[in-house]
Amino acid sequence: MNKQALSDKILLTVEKPARYIGNEVNSVVKDKDSVDVRFAMCFPDVYEIGMSHLGIQILYSMLNTFDDVWCERVYSPWTDLHAIMKENNIPLFALESQDPLCEFDFLGITLQYEMCYTNVLQILDLAHIPFDSKDRTWEHPIVIGGGPCTYNPEPLADFFDIFYIGEGETAYRALIDLYKECRSAGVSREEFLHRVSGIGGMYVPSLYNVEYDMEGLISSFKPVYDDVPSVIRKEIEMHLSDTYYPLKPIVPFVKVTQDRVTLEIQRGCIRGCRFCQAGMLYRPVRERDVELLKSYAVAMLNNTGHEEISLSSLSSSDYTHLKELVDFLVEYAEEKRLNISLPSLRIDAFSLDVMSRIQDVRKSSLTFAPEAGSQRLRNVINKGLTEEDILKGASEAFLGGWSRVKLYFMLGLPTETEDDMRGIAELSNGIAKLYYELIPKSERKGRVQIVTSTSFFVPKPSTPFQWASMNTKQQFLDKAHFVNDCMHEQLNSKSIKYNWHEADVSILEGVFARGDRKLGRVLKEAYKRGALFDAWTETFHEEPWLEAFDACGIDPDFYTARERSTEEILPWDMIDIGVSREFLKREWDNAINERVTSNCRAACSGCGARVFGGGVCFENA
Amino acid sequence: MNVKVRIKFSKYGLVKFIGHLDVMRYFQKLLRRADIPIAYSTGMSPHQIMSFAMPLGIGLESDAEYVDIEITERISSLTALKLMNEQNVEGIRILSFRELPEGAVNAMASIKAADYEVSFREEMKPDFSCFEMLKDMYEEPQISVFKKTKKSEMYVDIKPGIYRIWGNDDRIGMCLSCGSTLNIKPELVIQAVYDRLKKDFPEHALLIKRKEIYTESDGVRISLDKIGDDIL
Numbered sequence: 001m002n003k004q005a006l007s008d009k010i011l012l013t014v015e016k017p018a019r020y021i022g023n024e025v026n027s028v029v030k031d032k033d034s035v036d037v038r039f040a041m042c043f044p045d046v047y048e049i050g051m052s053h054l055g056i057q058i059l060y061s062m063l064n065t066f067d068d069v070w071c072e073r074v075y076s077p078w079t080d081l082h083a084i085m086k087e088n089n090i091p092l093f094a095l096e097s098q099d100p101l102c103e104f105d106f107l108g109i110t111l112q113y114e115m116c117y118t119n120v121l122q123i124l125d126l127a128h129i130p131f132d133s134k135d136r137t138w139e140h141p142i143v144i145g146g147g148p149c150t151y152n153p154e155p156l157a158d159f160f161d162i163f164y165i166g167e168g169e170t171a172y173r174a175l176i177d178l179y180k181e182c183r184s185a186g187v188s189r190e191e192f193l194h195r196v197s198g199i200g201g202m203y204v205p206s207l208y209n210v211e212y213d214m215e216g217l218i219s220s221f222k223p224v225y226d227d228v229p230s231v232i233r234k235e236i237e238m239h240l241s242d243t244y245y246p247l248k249p250i251v252p253f254v255k256v257t258q259d260r261v262t263l264e265i266q267r268g269c270i271r272g273c274r275f276c277q278a279g280m281l282y283r284p285v286r287e288r289d290v291e292l293l294k295s296y297a298v299a300m301l302n303n304t305g306h307e308e309i310s311l312s313s314l315s316s317s318d319y320t321h322l323k324e325l326v327d328f329l330v331e332y333a334e335e336k337r338l339n340i341s342l343p344s345l346r347i348d349a350f351s352l353d354v355m356s357r358i359q360d361v362r363k364s365s366l367t368f369a370p371e372a373g374s375q376r377l378r379n380v381i382n383k384g385l386t387e388e389d390i391l392k393g394a395s396e397a398f399l400g401g402w403s404r405v406k407l408y409f410m411l412g413l414p415t416e417t418e419d420d421m422r423g424i425a426e427l428s429n430g431i432a433k434l435y436y437e438l439i440p441k442s443e444r445k446g447r448v449q450i451v452t453s454t455s456f457f458v459p460k461p462s463t464p465f466q467w468a469s470m471n472t473k474q475q476f477l478d479k480a481h482f483v484n485d486c487m488h489e490q491l492n493s494k495s496i497k498y499n500w501h502e503a504d505v506s507i508l509e510g511v512f513a514r515g516d517r518k519l520g521r522v523l524k525e526a527y528k529r530g531a532l533f534d535a536w537t538e539t540f541h542e543e544p545w546l547e548a549f550d551a552c553g554i555d556p557d558f559y560t561a562r563e564r565s566t567e568e569i570l571p572w573d574m575i576d577i578g579v580s581r582e583f584l585k586r587e588w589d590n591a592i593n594e595r596v597t598s599n600c601r602a603a604c605s606g607c608g609a610r611v612f613g614g615g616v617c618f619e620n621a
Numbered sequence: 622m623n624v625k626v627r628i629k630f631s632k633y634g635l636v637k638f639i640g641h642l643d644v645m646r647y648f649q650k651l652l653r654r655a656d657i658p659i660a661y662s663t664g665m666s667p668h669q670i671m672s673f674a675m676p677l678g679i680g681l682e683s684d685a686e687y688v689d690i691e692i693t694e695r696i697s698s699l700t701a702l703k704l705m706n707e708q709n710v711e712g713i714r715i716l717s718f719r720e721l722p723e724g725a726v727n728a729m730a731s732i733k734a735a736d737y738e739v740s741f742r743e744e745m746k747p748d749f750s751c752f753e754m755l756k757d758m759y760e761e762p763q764i765s766v767f768k769k770t771k772k773s774e775m776y777v778d779i780k781p782g783i784y785r786i787w788g789n790d791d792r793i794g795m796c797l798s799c800g801s802t803l804n805i806k807p808e809l810v811i812q813a814v815y816d817r818l819k820k821d822f823p824e825h826a827l828l829i830k831r832k833e834i835y836t837e838s839d840g841v842r843i844s845l846d847k848i849g850d851d852i853l
Contacts, residue, residue, distance in 0.1 A: 004635065008742070009825045012680045017638040025650070025710055251650055253639045305650030305708075337661055360665060 005093035005100075006081075014081045018253045019047035022073075022095030025251040026303065028060070029096055030070040037176050039063050039106045040094045040141065042074040044119035045535065050075040051250065052258035054312060055147065056110060059168045061246035069176060072096040073250075074107075076119045077126065079532065079539060085126050092126035101127035105179065107141040109160075111149035114512035115505060115535035117156060121527040124159065131524060133161045133206055138189055142179070150203075151234075151281055152461040152572035155512050155519035157205035161193055165575055166201045166235030167267075169243045174199050197228045201235035203574070204228070210517055216558060218516065218569040233576040234281070238614040240267060241289040245296060248303045260308035260341065261300040265293060265325065269314035270600035270616055272607075274382045274591050275371070275413065277460035278314055280579050283607060284615035285600060290321035294328050301338065308339040317346040318601075326354050333358065346385075347393035352400050365404035365449070366397050372413055373423025379594045380415050382587075387427065394431050398438050404449045405431055411479045411500070412457040412471035414591060421479060425486035425496075428452045432492035450496045454483060456506035460513050461572045462579065464587035469563040470510045476503040504542045505534065510560040516571040519559075521552045580608035623660045623670070623691040625721040626701075627728060629846045633682040633830075636712035641676035647713070648688060655704040660691040674728035674834055674845060675735070675799060678806075683831035687728045687845045689721070698851040719849035726836075732800045734784055734842055736832040737807040739793045745826040752790045754814045759786055766813040779805050779813060784842075796842075799834070 004011075004021070011017035032038065041060055043050030050056065056073070063071035072094035077085060085092065091100035101107055107127070109120055124131055129140050136143075144162040145153060153163045164171065175196065182192040197204045207228045213219040223230055237243050249261070268285035269278065297309055309329065316322060326342070333340050340358045345351040347366055355364065368390050372378045375387060394405060409424050428450050435448035456476045459465045471479070480500040487498045512519060522545075529544035549556055564570070566585050583606065590597055597605050600616045610617040632644070639647065649669055652659045661667040674687035701718040709715065741747065758764055764780040782798035782805035797805040807829050815822035835842040 008680065011638050012825050016640075017679065018640070018643060021635045021638050023635050023710055023712065025654075025708070253636075253643045253647060255643070255646060302654065302656075305653035307649065307653070337667055 003098045005098040006090070010081070010084055010090075014084070015078060016047075016254055019075065019078070020081065020095070022098065024253060025305075026248045027073075027096055027250050028064045028071070030064075032070060032097060032099070035070040036068040036180055037070075037106065038099075038104045039069055039071040039108060040074050040101050040104045041071055042107060042109045042123055043112070044076050044109055044116045044123055045112075046078055046533070047075040047252070048254060048256040051252045051256040053110070053112070054246075054262045054264060055168065057246040057249045057262075058244060059108070059146075059172070060250070061248065062169065062244040063172065065244065066173070066176065068180070070096075072104075074101065074123065076122060076533070082122065082126070082532070090126075091128050092123060101141060102129065102139070104141040105183075107143045108164075109143065109145050110147040111145050111153070111156070112147050113535060114149060114155075114509045115540075117512060117523050118527045118531045118534055120156065120159060121523060122532055125527075132158050134158075136161070136189065138183075142189075142192075144175075148277065148281060151277070151575055151577065152514065153203065153205065154517050154571040155515040155523065157517045158520040159523075160205060162196055163203040163205065164201055164235070165203050165232050167237045168235075169237040170235045171199055171201050175202065194225065194228070197223075201232060203232045205517075208574070212518075216518070218571060221569060221571075221574060231574055231576050234578065236578070236612055237267075238286065238612060240286045241292050247296060247299045249300060251304045251306070258310070259306070260310050260339075261297065261304060261306045262310050262312050263293060263297055263300070264288070264312045265316065265319050265322075266313045268615065270318055271315055271384060272382055272587075272597055272599060272605070273371070274380070274464040274587055275410065275457060275460075276314075277463050280462050280584075280607075281577055282314070283577070283579055283600075283609035284612060284617045285318070286615040287320060290325050293325055297329060298332070301336070307337070308341060309333070310341040310343065313344060315346075316342060316344045317348075317351065318599075323350065330354065330357055347390075347397060349396060352393075352396055352402075356400055364402070365406050365451075366394070366402055367406045367408070368393065369408040370427065371408065371410050372416075372420060373409060373425075373427055374420045376594055377413060377416060377420040377423070379596050380591045381413055382591070382597055384596070384599065387430075390427070391430065391434060395434055395438055398435050398448075403435065403439075403445065405451070407431070407450065407452045409452065409454045410457040411454045411483070412476055414465060414468045415594075416479075418482065421483050422486045424452065424454065424483050425490055428487065428496045428498075429490035429492050432490075432495040435495075436492070447495045448492075450492075451499070452487070452496060453499045453501075454480060455501050456503055458506055458510045458513055461570070462575070462577050462584070464584050464591055466514065466570065466584065467564040467566055467568075467588060470507075470560040472557070472561055473503045473507050476506065502537070505540060507556065507560060508534070508545060511556045512559075514571070515559050518552075518554060522548045522554055525551050578607075578609040578611050583607040623693060624695055625725060626690050626692055626852075627717075627719050627721050627846065627849050628688050628690065628705075628715060629717040629719075630686050630688070631682075631684050631714045631716060632677065632686055632712060633684075634712040636710065637680055637682050640679050641673070644677075645671070645673065651705060651708055652690070654708040655701075657690075657701060657704065658693045658696065660693045672727055672729055674732055677831060680825070681829045681831060685716075685831060685833045685844070685846075687834060689728045695720070695852055697853055701852075717846050718852070719846060720852050721849040725848055728834075728845055731836040731848075732834055732845070733798070733837045734796055734835040735799045736794065736796050736835075738788075738830045738832050739795065739807050739811065740791055740828050741826055742828060745823055747820075749818070750790055751811065751814055752788065752793050754818065755786055755793065755810070758814060758817055759783065764813050766809055766816060768809065779809060783810060794832075796835075 063069050142161050145160045146164040150163045193204045196202045211220040266287040268282040371383045459468045525548035526544045531544040533539035660670045670691040698718045705715045763778045765776050768777045782803045785796040788794040812822050833844050
C-alpha cells in the first residue's frame with residue numbers, strides 16, 4: 001500500500017507528517033474490493049490524542065474481525081495541514097487506504113469531550129460531507145456518533161445521522177447487516193435511518209420533533225413515527241470476559257499521549273460521586289476475569305513491543321483481584337524490564353508498597369483527589385475520601401520516602417461556601433505540616449512539594465447535579481483568587497504551589513454539556529469564525545464563540561447559570577442509562593442535605609442499573 | 622559477556638516521513654516484538670544498548686542505515702533477520718545482522734563518508750544540466766557555499782568534503798564527507814550549483830537516497846557492514 005493522499009511537498013511542509021501516513025505496526029489493510037462495507041472511525045482531535053484512546057482500538061479491531069467490513073482511522077488534521085487542505089481543496093482521507101472519506105459507507109465519530117465539537121465540523125467540512133444530515137444523500141457516508149457526549153447529543157443533533165448510545169461491542173453487527181440489506185434492496189437513505197431506529201441503542205435525531213415554550217424550555221419531544229421509540233436505552237456489554245479486546249493494538253510511529261499497552265480491568269464504578277458522569281453512565285460495575293487479563297497483558301506486550309503497561313478503569317482499587325493482577329504484572333515487568341503505571345489507585349499501604357516496587361520513590365509523586373476542601377462539601381458530592389484517609393495515606397507515604405504530593409479539587413460545587421474553599425488551602429497546609437512533623441530535618445531533601453490544582457465544576461447530564469446551576473466565569477475566577485489568597489495565609493505556603501484552570505473553556509463546556517438542539521447553529525457560526533481545537537490552550541480563542549452566540553441570539557447563561565426544576569423536560573430525557581430519574585432526584589436531595597450514600601458493594605441504593613441483570617448488582621446473589 | 626552487533630537496514634516509501642527519534646523508538650519496540658535478546662544498561666533507568674550511525678533526515682530514503690546494539694546471547698544472523706523482518710512494517714527491511722569484532726569503534730564514531738543518489742522531482746527539474754554544471758564546479762579549486770546551521774551562518778568551502786561525483790542528470794551520485802569533522806549534505810552541493818548560476822534553489826526539489834555509509838581503515842573507505850561477520 002503506497003498510495004499517498006498528500007504530496008511529498010505537503011508532507012515535508014507540515015509538522016509531524018507521520019500523523020498522516022498510516023502504515024503503523026498492526027494497522028489493518030484489506031482489499032477494498034473484497035469487503036462490502038467501508039467504515040472510517042474518527043477521533044476528532046489530533047493523532048497523538050486520538051491514537052491514545054482505547055475505545056477506538058476496541059472498535060477498530062472488532063470491526064476488522066468482520067470479513068465484510070474494513071475499518072480505517074481518521075484524526076483531525078492539525079491547523080497547519082487544515083489550512084493547506086482548505087486552500088488546495090484536498091478531501092480528508094482515511095489513514096490506511098488514503099482514500100477520501102466520501103467513498104466510505106460509514107463515518108463513525110467518537111465524542112469524548114464537548115470541546116471537540118468544532119473539530120467534528122472540521123472533519124465534515126474537509127471530507128466534503130454536508131454539515132446537516134438532511135442535506136446528505138447516498139453519495140455521502142452515514143455519519144454516526146458514539147462515546148460519552150452522546151448521552152446528551154442534542155447540540156450535535158443536526159450533524160449526525162445516528163447516535164449510538166452505549167457500549168460499542170453489542171450493536172454494530174446488526175447495524176451493518178441492516179445497511180447491507182437496505183443498500184441491496186435499494187431503499188432510500190431516509191427509510192434506512194427509519195429502520196435503524198428499531199435497533200437497540202440507535203438514536204436517529206432527525207426522527208424526533210422538538211418544541212419549545214416562550215422561555216426556550218422544551219415543551220415537547222416526540223418521535224415523528226409511531227414505530228420510533230420515544231426512549232432509547234443504552235447498549236451495554238454484560239460479558240466483559242467474553243467479548244472483543246484489541247490484542248494487537250496499533251503501535252504509532254510518533255510518540256502519542258498514551259505510549260503504552262492499556263489493559264481495561266473493569267467498567268463502571270461503585271463509588272457514586274455525584275458530580276461524576278462516568279460513574280453514573282457506566283453502571284453497573286462489571287469486572288474482567290483476572291486470568292484473562294494476565295494473558296491479555298502478555299499478548300499485548302508481545303504484539304506491540306511497548307515498554308509500559310497501564311491499567312484502565314474508573315477506580316482500580318475497587319477491582320476485586322487487583323492484588324493478584326498487580327503482583328503478576330510486577331513480576332513480569334521485572335523479568336521483561338517493563339514499566340507499569342497504575343492510575344486511579346487509592347493511596348494506602350498496598351498501593352504504596354506496589355508503587356515503591358515499580359517506580360523511583362524520590363522522583364514520583366502521590367496523587368489525592370479530595371475534590372472538595374471540607375468534609376461537609378465532600379458529603380455533598382458523596383466523595384467517600386475523608387481528611388483522616390488523606391493524612392493517613394500521606395504519612396505512610398512520607399515515611400516511605402515520598403515528598404511530592406498532588407492534590408485535585410473542584411471549585412463551584414453546589415452549596416459551596418468560603419469555608420469549603422478555605423479548606424482547600426488548609427488541607428494543603430495540613431499535609432505539608434505533617435511532613436515536617438514526621439520527617440526529621442536530617443532526613444529531608446529540601447521542602448515537601450505540594451501541588452494543589454483546582455478545576456471548575458461543570459454539571460453533567462445524567463448525574464444528580466444535572467439540575468444544578470453552574471458558576472459564571474467571574475464567580476469562578478473570584479473563587480480561584482480567594483483560594484490563592486488563602487494559600488498565602490498558610491504557614492507552609494512556600495511548600496505549596498497552587499494552579500487553577502482558565503474559566504472560559506469550562507463555561508463553554510457547561511453550555512454544550514447540557515445544551516439542546518438550538519446550539520447547532522452556534523457551533524456552525526463559531527466554526528465559520530475560526531473556532532477549532534478548542535480543547536487546546538494554544539488554539540482556543542473566546543472571540544469566535546462570543547460572536548457566534550451573539551449572531552444566533554443565544555444567551556449562554558440559559559444553559560449554565562440557571563438552576564433547573566426537577567420537573568423540566570431535559571434535552572437528554574429520551575436517553576435511558578438504566579439509572580432512574582427518581583434515583584438522581586433522590587441523590588440531588590441527599591446532596592443538598594449533606595447525606596452520604598453507600599457504595600454499591602456496601603449497600604445497594606436502588607439506582608436502577610440492576611435492570612441489566614449482572615455485574616456488581618448480583619455479586620452477592 | 623554481551624555481544625556487539627551491527628544491524629543494517631533500508632528505509633523507503635512512506636516511512637521516509639518518520640523522523641530519526643521515532644525511528645529509534647520504532648527499533649526499541651521492534652527488538653522487543655522480535656524477541657531479540659537485547660542488552661540493557663545498568664543503573665536506575667535501564668535502557669536498551671543501541672546507537673545509530675547517523676540520523677536520516679525526514680523525506681530521505683536509504684539503502685544503508687546502521688544501528689549498533691548489544692545482545693546478551695548469540696543468535697544466528699539468519700534467525701535475527703527472519704524474526705525482525707516478520708515484525709517490520711512495509712518500508713523498513715533488515716539487511717544484515719553481524720557481530721562486531723572486539724574493540725570495534727561504534728558506528729557513530731567511525732563514520733567518514735556517505736554515498737547519495739540525488740534526482741529532481743519530475744515537476745521541479747531545472748532548465749539546465751545540473752550534472753554538467755556540477756562537474757564544471759568540481760574542477761574549481763574551491764566551492765564556497767553559504768551554510769546555515771543551528772549555531773551559525775557562514776560561507777564554507779565544501780570542496781574538501783566532496784570525494785566523488787558520478788552519474789547523469791537523472792541520477793546524480795555523490796560521495797560526501799560526514800561525521801564530526803566535516804558534514805556535507807547533498808542538498809548543499811546542489812545549492813552550490815544554483816548559487817553559482819545565481820538561480821533560486823526551490824525547496825523540496827530533490828529526491829535523495831542514501832546508498833551507503835563508510836568508515837576508513839588504513840586510508841581506504843569501506844562500508845560499515847564490512848566490519849564484522851555473520852553469526853552462524
